[in-house]
Amino acid sequence: xxxxxxxxxxxxxxxxxxxxxxxxxxxxxxxxxxxxxxxxxxxxxxxxxxxxxxxxxxxxxxxxxxxxxxxxxxxxxxxxxxxxxxxxxxxxxxxxxxxxxxxxxxxxxxxxxxxxxxxxxxxxxxxxxxxxxxxxxxxxxxxxxxxxxxxxxxxxxxxxxxxxxxxxxxxxxxxxxxxxxxxxxxxxxxxxxxxxxxxxxxxxxxxxxxxxxxxxxxxxxxxxxxxxxxxxxxxxxxxxxxxxxxxxxxxxxxxxxxxxxxxxxxxxxxxxxxxxxxxxxxxxxxxxxxxxx
Amino acid sequence: xxxxxxxxxxxxxxxxxxxxxxxxxxxxxxxxxxxxxxxxxxxxxxxxxxxxxxxxxxxxxxxxxxxxxxxxxxxxxxxxxxxxxxxxxxxxxxxxxxxxxxxxxxxxxxxxxxxxxxxxxxxxxxxxxxxxxxx
Numbered sequence: 417x418x419x420x421x422x423x424x425x426x427x428x429x430x431x432x433x434x435x436x437x438x439x440x441x442x443x444x445x446x447x448x449x450x451x452x453x454x455x456x457x458x459x460x461x462x463x464x465x466x467x468x469x470x471x472x473x474x475x476x477x478x479x480x481x482x483x484x485x486x487x488x489x490x491x492x493x494x495x496x497x498x499x500x501x502x503x504x505x506x507x508x509x510x511x512x513x514x515x516x517x518x519x520x521x522x523x524x525x526x527x528x529x530x531x532x533x534x535x536x537x538x539x540x541x542x543x544x545x546x547x548x549x550x551x552x553x554x555x556x557x558x559x560x561x562x563x564x565x566x567x568x569x570x571x572x573x574x575x576x577x578x579x580x581x582x583x584x585x586x587x588x589x590x591x592x593x594x595x596x597x598x599x600x601x602x603x604x605x606x607x608x609x610x611x612x613x614x615x616x617x618x619x620x621x622x623x624x625x626x627x628x629x630x631x632x633x634x635x636x637x638x639x640x641x642x643x644x645x646x647x648x649x650x651x652x653x654x655x656x657x658x659x660x661x662x663x664x665x666x667x668x669x670x671x672x673x674x675x676x677x678x679x680x681x682x683x684x685x686x687x688x689x690x691x692x693x694x695x696x697x698x699x700x701x702x703x704x705x706x707x708x709x
Numbered sequence: 710x711x712x713x714x715x716x717x718x719x720x721x722x723x724x725x726x727x728x729x730x731x732x733x734x735x736x737x738x739x740x741x742x743x744x745x746x747x748x749x750x751x752x753x754x755x756x757x758x759x760x761x762x763x764x765x766x767x768x769x770x771x772x773x774x775x776x777x778x779x780x781x782x783x784x785x786x787x788x789x790x791x792x793x794x795x796x797x798x799x800x801x802x803x804x805x806x807x808x809x810x811x812x813x814x815x816x817x818x819x820x821x822x823x824x825x826x827x828x829x830x831x832x833x834x835x836x837x838x839x840x841x842x843x844x
């Protein structure tokens with residue numbers, strides 16, 4: 417089975433570890449992620465303005481690119497890309513006038529008619545493959561690894577694009593259970609990390625990061641798993657400072673869910689690109705004898 | 710703080726503009742405070758989210774402008790999904806930001822961001838931040 421895949425900017429650079437581990441894992445599960453031959457920025461943050469369509473052009477143009485390949489479904493790995501593409505699709509499908517305005521503005525393109533379904537990779541794993549089928553393919557069960565799933569914002573809010581329950585999501589925990597890990601529930605799982613405020617209020621983001629990280633540590637998690645490259649940066653880059661300042665904090669590795677999937681499927685650890693993780697997870701994974709190459 | 714409420718501010722263009730951009734009815738809010746209770750950035754805000762929407766209802770544009778609240782909001786949408794009245798406060802915050810940024814006023818001075826920071830941050834942090842905090 418082939419699936420159209422929209423990578424977005426960060427998956428090609430800072431979050432190459434998410435992309436490479438996802439492509440390899442999905443191949444092992446029988447799905448080829450086919451990158452769109454042409455794509456542009458998704459817009460990153462969805463525009464809430466009701467009086468302008470300009471900010472919707474970028475995401476809608478990407479949906480047209482999907483349509484051009486003959487596909488009616490596109491998968492994203494980055495949570496932000498999922499959010500902007502999904503919400504732009506929802507906006508134009510529920511507002512025919514706006515869809516018409518956007519199509520008219522981009523007259524050089526074929527019309528978008530709400531004919532592309534935007535899904536996140538976690539949904540593909542849950543709905544198209546299924547947890548039981550994933551468990552059957554596990555070569556290295558993540559036994560004894562205590563992992564706290566961190567969802568952040570953009571997979572869950574607003575409600576009409578949420579991939580799971582807004583307040584009590586289980587999708588990432590269900591995946592981890594299917595891989596044999598122990599799931600650590602912690603109260604900050606759906607709380608915002610401070611997001612793009614890292615460029616203007618880094619100290620406030622640092623406070624958010626500490627609340628989230630220390631909560632996971634208090635719940636005895638060995639690692640945090642997530643899907644969003646911005647959460648990864650905010651929770652990862654701040655850790656050096658915390659390690660220096662706080663004698664009781666030794667750092668906690670943060671991994672993309674796709675990396676733990678690749679480890680559990682027994683793939684070559686090279687596809688995980690662990691060198692890009694802000695806190696090296698390899699000592700932890702080796703201590704649990706999970707890296708078998 | 711002495712606050713003067715008048716029909717002039719109450720029926721001002723400002724209120725109409727906020728409602729038009731956000732597509733929200735400001736008077737739907739009955740000040741329960743659920744938004745502020747769950748706001749992850751409230752610890753850093755001069756005024757709480759529920760206070761901002763109250764000021765917006767009354768058309769008190771200057772009081773909103775004096776507070777850092779709308780520029781600390783991280784658009785996480787927690788307030789919107791929890792509002793018992795269905796007010797999408799994240800959209801109200803965005804409308805309030807846009808009223809300033811459409812006057813070509815930036816909250817982040819891009820040339821002043823250190824090169825090391827640019828090299829360190831993922832692209833989506835920068836593009837996202839610029840889109841929310843600059844004109």
